[in-house]
Amino acid sequence: MFISASLFSAATFAQQGQESWLVETMYKSGKINTVVAVVAVLITGLAAWMFMMDRKVSRLEKDMNKR
């Protein structure tokens, strides 16, 4: 969320003709950094999903043991 939010704000900056470090990074060397950012967001998202599932299962285990 944070990463995508900062990307959007960076894009708005670009339209105003100011160049932020992030925009520069995203346009550099054939735009590979954009791909890297996209895949990094995906991996972060998937990991977040794993962590959430893990927490839910942990909570269920705790409930079960109390019974």
Place this chain on the structure above:
Amino acid sequence: MKGLWWKVLATLLLLYVVIVGLRTPLRPAIVQTSVSRIAPGPVEVDVWGYGTHFIKSGAQVWIENDSQRVCATSVAAIADDHLRVQFTVPSGLRSEMSDLAVFSERDGLLERFGAFFTEGRGAGIATQNCVTGKSLRLAILEFPNRDILNESIRNLFFHVPMWFTMVVLLSIGVWKSVVVLRKNDPDADRSAAVAVQVGLAFATLGLITGSLWARVTWETWWTSDPKLNGSAATMLIYLAYLVLRGSVPEPAKRARLAAIYSVFAFSFMLLFLFVLPRLNDSLHPGNGGNPAFSKYDIDKRLAPVFYPACLGWILLGVWMYDLRNRLLRLQHRLSDANDQ
């Protein structure tokens, strides 16, 4: 959350692999020449590079034939990746194949082996010294740029760990199966089944990614290769394991049958993936006199990303196994509690 540290480690490792694995540049290379045959007399050759800096740092160019050199008479940099070079090829070059060599301070020595078929051969020429200056190349991390593979060499960090993860999960499966045989433990039986399920998921991903990669490098989705057929046979054997489990309704009997089958399946997996491909010629790296983990296949420049990638994917696989296993255990306990 139990085991939080290694789950965080898995996430960080995979992020590192994506960022460094995709961003690290390839070693510059000479990828194409406009001429593939040279004969005595003047010749003009267009040379295309990849990731090179011809305009920024210039280039010295020569033909290398059996360690004898013919320097270029003129070199013009048209773009950072494009040179126009003129040679006066002497007659009497010894070898049938000539290499093209390009040197620049920025990129160092770049060679295209066997670039030219050579006509007008003879007993040799007076060699020339074409290089002045030293390479100022920085020893930064870069990946090898190999013919045919090119940028797709990065697939190493994604395709290969799928199979390593599968092997780890199937090892967990056979270990749990042995526990079933020794202690008759229904918990271990469920773990064994989950390990095989998650292992097969990774094998499927390995198969699809491998097929895609093969299309680009070998020009075919599938070829009758010992490693490829071995991995397909392994998957079928393990699919049969799941079918076997589904066809025996009685839990205690199912556990013992599946455990015995799993030990056999694991032995066949070892045979199909690690023994037979090494006894036969294979296109696939790591086989038929072409062993993996040698200087050819796992270049030391790839290691700083490849090993973390293996660890990261294996940890993710074990995490998925752990999660599914705990979920099914809960389900089992819940249905037990309802029965009482």
